[in-house]
Amino acid sequence: xxxxxxxxxxxxxxxxxxxxxxxxxxxxxxxxxxxxxxxxxxxxxxxxxxxxxxxxxxxxxxxxxxxxxxxxxxxxxxxxxxxxxxxxxxxxxxxxxxxxxxxxxxxxxxxxxxxxxxxxxxxxxxxxxxxxxxxxxxxxxxxxxxxxxxxxxxxxxxxxxxxxxxxxxxxxxxxxxxxxxxxxxxxxxxxxxxxxxxxxxxxxxxxxxxxxxxxxxxxxxxxxxxxxxxxxxxxxxxxxxxxxxxxxxxxxxxxxxxxxxxxxxxxxxxxxxxxxxxxxxxxxxxxxxxxxxxxxxxxxxx
Amino acid sequence: xxxxxxxxxxxxxxxxxxxxxxxxxxxxxxxxxxxxxxxxxxxxxxxxxxxxxxxxxxxxxxxxxxxxxxxxxxxxxxxxxxxxxxxxxxxxxxxxxxxxxxxxxxxxxxxxxxxxxxxxxxxxxxxxxxxxxxxxxxxxxxxxxxxxxxxxxxxxxxxxxxxxxxxxxxxxxxxxxxxxxxxxxxxxxxxxxxxxxxxxxxxxxxxxxxxxxxxxxxxxxxxxxxxxxxxxxxxxxxxxxxxxxxxxxxxxxxxxxxxxxxxxxxxxxxxxxxxxxxxxxxxxxxxxxxxxxxxxxxxxxx
Numbered sequence: 001x002x003x004x005x006x007x008x009x010x011x012x013x014x015x016x017x018x019x020x021x022x023x024x025x026x027x028x029x030x031x032x033x034x035x036x037x038x039x040x041x042x043x044x045x046x047x048x049x050x051x052x053x054x055x056x057x058x059x060x061x062x063x064x065x066x067x068x069x070x071x072x073x074x075x076x077x078x079x080x081x082x083x084x085x086x087x088x089x090x091x092x093x094x095x096x097x098x099x100x101x102x103x104x105x106x107x108x109x110x111x112x113x114x115x116x117x118x119x120x121x122x123x124x125x126x127x128x129x130x131x132x133x134x135x136x137x138x139x140x141x142x143x144x145x146x147x148x149x150x151x152x153x154x155x156x157x158x159x160x161x162x163x164x165x166x167x168x169x170x171x172x173x174x175x176x177x178x179x180x181x182x183x184x185x186x187x188x189x190x191x192x193x194x195x196x197x198x199x200x201x202x203x204x205x206x207x208x209x210x211x212x213x214x215x216x217x218x219x220x221x222x223x224x225x226x227x228x229x230x231x232x233x234x235x236x237x238x239x240x241x242x243x244x245x246x247x248x249x250x251x252x253x254x255x256x257x258x259x260x261x262x263x264x265x266x267x268x269x270x271x272x273x274x275x276x277x278x279x280x281x282x283x284x285x286x287x288x289x290x291x292x293x294x295x296x297x298x299x300x301x302x
Numbered sequence: 303x304x305x306x307x308x309x310x311x312x313x314x315x316x317x318x319x320x321x322x323x324x325x326x327x328x329x330x331x332x333x334x335x336x337x338x339x340x341x342x343x344x345x346x347x348x349x350x351x352x353x354x355x356x357x358x359x360x361x362x363x364x365x366x367x368x369x370x371x372x373x374x375x376x377x378x379x380x381x382x383x384x385x386x387x388x389x390x391x392x393x394x395x396x397x398x399x400x401x402x403x404x405x406x407x408x409x410x411x412x413x414x415x416x417x418x419x420x421x422x423x424x425x426x427x428x429x430x431x432x433x434x435x436x437x438x439x440x441x442x443x444x445x446x447x448x449x450x451x452x453x454x455x456x457x458x459x460x461x462x463x464x465x466x467x468x469x470x471x472x473x474x475x476x477x478x479x480x481x482x483x484x485x486x487x488x489x490x491x492x493x494x495x496x497x498x499x500x501x502x503x504x505x506x507x508x509x510x511x512x513x514x515x516x517x518x519x520x521x522x523x524x525x526x527x528x529x530x531x532x533x534x535x536x537x538x539x540x541x542x543x544x545x546x547x548x549x550x551x552x553x554x555x556x557x558x559x560x561x562x563x564x565x566x567x568x569x570x571x572x573x574x575x576x577x578x579x580x581x582x583x584x585x586x587x588x589x590x591x592x593x594x595x596x597x598x599x600x601x602x603x604x
Contacts, residue, residue, distance in 0.1 A: 086482050180388050182505075183525045203484075204506035205520060215597040216520040218507060223485045295517040 002041035003244050004112045005032050006131050007121025007233070008101055009046040009056075009070065012273065013081040014229050016088070021227065024273040025056045026080060028121035028143065031230035034277050035237025035264045037063040038285060040244035043112050045069035045131075047104045049077040059278060069112055075100045088225050088269075089202060090171065108134045117141065117244050120163070121233060124148065125155035132162050139249065141165040141240055143232070149176050161193035167236050169200045182207055183214060198239070198258070200232055206258050215251075217258040220266040220292050227272045231265040234277060238264030263288045304343035305546050306414045307331050308433050309423025309535070310403055311348040311358075311372065314575065315383040316531050318390070323529065326575040327358045328382060330423035330445065333532035336579050337539025337566045339365040340587060342546035345414050347371035347433075349406045351379040361580060371414055377402045390527050390571075391504060392473065410436045419443065419546050422465070423535060426450065427457035434464050441551065443467040443542060445534070451477050463495035469538050471502045484509055485516060500541070500560070502534055508560050517553075519560040522568035522594050529574045533567040536579060540566030565590045 012026030033042045043066040048057075050072065060067055076099040082091035108131065118137035120128040122145045132140060140163040148156050149172060156176075160166060166189055170182055177188035182199055186209030189197045199207040205218040239261030246253050263285060267276045309331030315324045335346045345368040350359075352374065362369055378401035384393035410433065420439035422430040424447045434442060442465040450458050451474060458478075462468060468491055472484055479490040484501055488511030491499045501509040507520040541563030548555050565587060569578045 088482075180390075181525060181527070183523050187525075201506065204503065205518075207523070213597075214523065216507075216523060218518040218520050221485050221509070221516065221518060223483060223489075225483070295515075 001244050001247055002043065002115040003036055003117040003119055003240055004043045004045065004069075004108070004115040004135075004137065005029050005036070005119045005121060006045040006106060006127070007032060007119075007123055008078050009044070009048050009052070010078040010080055010101075011052065012229060013079070013095075014091075014227060014273070015081075015083040015094075016227055017084065017086050018226055021272040025053070025059075026229060026273060027078060028123075028230075028233045030056075030060075030274065031233035031268065031277065032119060032121055032237040033060060033065045034063060034274055035234040035268075036241030036244070037065050037237075038264070038280060038282060039238070039241030039260070041115075042066065042241075043069060043115060045106045045108070045112060047071040047073060047100050047106075049073060049075045049100050052077045059274075063278075068109065069106065071106075073100055082229070084228065088228050091229065105130065113137070116247070117240055119143075119236065119240055120159075121236075122148075125152050125159045128159045129155065129162070132159070139164050139243075141167060141236070143167050143236060144172060144176075146172055146175055157192055160189065163194050165196040165198065166194045167198045167200070167232075167239070169202070169232060173197075173199045183209065186214065196254075200235060202228070202231070206235075206262060208254060208258060215255065217255070217262060218295075220262045220288060221295070222266055222270055225269045228269050229273065230277075231268050234268040235261040235265040238262075259289065259292055260285070263292060303546050303549055304345065304417040305338055305419040305421055305542055306345045306347065306371075306410070306417040306437075306439065307334050307338070307421045307423060308347040308408060308429070309334060309421075309425055310380050311346070311350050311354070312380040312382055312403075313354065314531060315381070315397075316393075316529060316574070317383075317385040317396075318529055319386065319388050320528060323574040327355070327361075328531060328575060329380060330425075330532075330535040332358075332362075332576065333535035333570065333579065334421060334423055334539040335362060335367045336365060336576055337536040337570075338543030338546070339367050339539075340566070340582060340584060341540070341543030341562070343417075344368065344543075345371060345417060347408045347410070347414060349373040349375055349402050349408075351375060351377045351402050354379045361576075365580075370411065371408065373408075375402055384531070386530065390530055393531065407432065415439070418549070419542055421445075421538065421542055422461075423538075424450075427454050427461045430461045431457065431464070434461070441466050441545075443469060443538070445469050445538060446474060446478075448474055448477055459494055462491065465496050467498040467500065468496045469500045469502070469534075469541070471504070471534060475499075475501045485511065488516060498556075502537060504530070504533070508537070508564060510556060510560060517557065519557070519564060520597075522564050522590060523597070524568055524572055527571045530571050531575065532579075533570050536570040537563040537567040540564075561591065561594055562587070565594060 007029030008027035010027035120142040310329035312329030314328030422444040481487040
C-alpha cells in the first residue's frame with residue numbers, strides 16, 4: 001500500500017497581506033507528499049536544481065518519504081511567485097519559471113509503477129499521459145489548473161478518460177465544463193470519462209461527485225489563515241493518503257478521506273509554506289478530526 | 303408554542319436568466335410564514351394595499367397562518383423589482399417602492415406579544431426596536447440587510463443588544479463587522495450583544511456561531527435553481543419553525559433546525575416565487591431530510 005506522486009518541488013515567493021515569505025519550500029508534490037506521509041508510504045517523483053536547499057530534502061526523508069525519484073540536476077529549480085489579497089482566496093500569479101521542470105520526463109521504476117495509488121499533481125497533461133502509460137497503479141488520480149484547461153484542453157480530456165479521479169477547484173471545474181452550477185459541472189466531468197470528481201471550494205468545503213451520486217463536506221473552519229499556498233495539494237495528500245491507508249474505495253472510506261483532506265489543509269493554511277504541515281503528528285490530526293466531528297454532527301445527536 | 307413574524311408582504315417583479323416573473327407574491331414575511339407553517343403556528347404581522355391579490359391571503363389562511371395582523375389598507379402594496387445573473391447568487395435590486403410599508407407601525411395584540419418566538423424580518427431597525435419593546439416572546443430573532451447596515455447602523459446595533467439571534471447573509475456579516483473571515487465576523491456580532499448568529503452562505507451552507515462555539519451545515523445542493531428570491535427568509539422560517547416545534551434551544555436542536563432551514567430553502571429555489579413552497583407537505587420535507595442525511599453523514603458510518 002502506498003502512493004506515487006509526480007509533481008513539482010519548487011521554491012516559492014509568496015506575498016500575503018501579512019508580509020512576504022520568499023525562498024520558501026513549495027510545489028504541489030512537496031505539499032502532497034508531506035500531507036500523505038502522515039497516513040501512508042509515499043514515493044516522490046520530481047526534479048530540482050542544485051540551488052534547492054538540501055535541508056528540505058532531509059526533511060522529506062525524515063518523514064519517510066521515498067525520494068529516489070527526486071532528481072537533483074544542474075540548473076535552477078522551478079520557481080513560483082504569487083500574491084494573495086485580503087480574501088486569502090485565489091492567488092494572483094506574478095511569475096512562473098519552470099526552469100528544469102520544463103524538460104522533466106520521468107521514467108518510473110518498477111516500485112514506483114506498482115504503488116496502489118498514483119497521483120498526478122498539477123503538471124502538463126502530456127506529462128500526465130506519459131506517466132499514466134507507464135503506471136500499473138490500481139487507482140490513478142489527477143489535479144489540473146486553469147492554464148492547462150485553457151491551453152491543452154484536448155490532452156486534458158484524454159487524461160480524464162484514463163484516470164479514476166479528478167481533484168480540482170471550483171473555478172477550474174466551471175472553466176473546464178462551462179457550467180456555473182457545481183453539481184452540473186461535476187456530472188459533466190464524469191461524462192468526460194473519469195469515475196469520480198472532487199471539487200474543492202476552499203473555506204466552503206468540498207463536493208464529491210460520482211456516477212452513483214454526490215455528497216458534500218464542509219471545510220474545517222479557521223479563524224486565522226496566514227498562507228493558503230499548497231492547501232489544495234495538502235487536501236489531496238490527506239484524502240488519498242487516508243484512502244491508501246485503509247485500502248478501500250467505498251463511500252464510507254471516501255467520506256472519511258474527505259474529512260482528513262480538509263483537516264490536513266487546515267494545518268497548511270495556519271502558517272507560512274510547510275511550517276505547520278511539517279511539524280504534525282497523528283495525535284494532532286486526530287484531535288482536529290474529533291473537533292470536526294463535533295462541528296458537523298448535527299444529525300446523529302438525536 | 304408559536305411564532306409571531308413582522309415583515310413585508312409584497313408584490314415582486316423578478317427577472318432571472320430563464321425569464322420574467324412579474325406581479326408575483328413576495329416579501330420576507332410571506333416566505334417566512336409559509337416555510338414556518340409546516341412546523342408550527344404562525345402569526346403574521348404586515349400591511350398590504352387593496353391591490354394585493356386576495357388569493358394569496360386565502361392561501362396563507364389555508365396554511366393555518368393567522369393573518370389577524372395583516373392589515374389591508376387603502377393604497378399600494380410594497381413592490382420590489384430585482385434581477386439575477388447566471389450565477390443566481392445575489393439579486394440586483396432594480397426598484398423598491400415601500401408604499402404603505404413606509405408608515406407601517408404595528409401595535410401587537412396580546413396573543414402576538416406572547417408567542418414563544420418573535421421573528422423580525424428584514425425591516426427598518428427602528429421598527430424592529432419598536433416591536434421588541436412590545437414583545438414578551440422568550441426568543442427574539444432578527445434579519446437585516448445592507449441598506450440598514452449602511453444607513454442605520456447605530457439603531458441596528460441597538461437591536462443587536464436586545465435580540466437572541468441574528469440571521470443574515472455572508473455579505474451582510476462582512477459589511478456589518480468589516481471582517482473578511484466569517485468566523486471572526488460571527489464572533490464580532492456576538493460581541494455586539496446578540497447571543498447567536500446564523501450566517502447564510504447560499505449554496506455553500508450556513509455557519510452558526512454562539513458564545514460557546516460554532517458549527518457549519520452544508521446546503522441541500524440543487525442541480526436546477528430557478529429563482530432564489532425568498533430563499534433566506536424560507537431558511538429562517540424552517541429554522542425557527544422547527545425550533546418552535548421542539549420547544550428547545552440546545553445545540554442538538556439548533557443543528558437539526560439548520561438542516562430543516564436549508565431543506566425548506568431548497569424547495570423555494572426550485573421554482574418561481576412561492577410555487578414550490580406553497581405545495582409542500584411533511585412527507586416531502588422528511589424525504590429530503592433523509593437524502594440530506596445520506597449526503598452529509600460521512601462520519602457516523604464507521
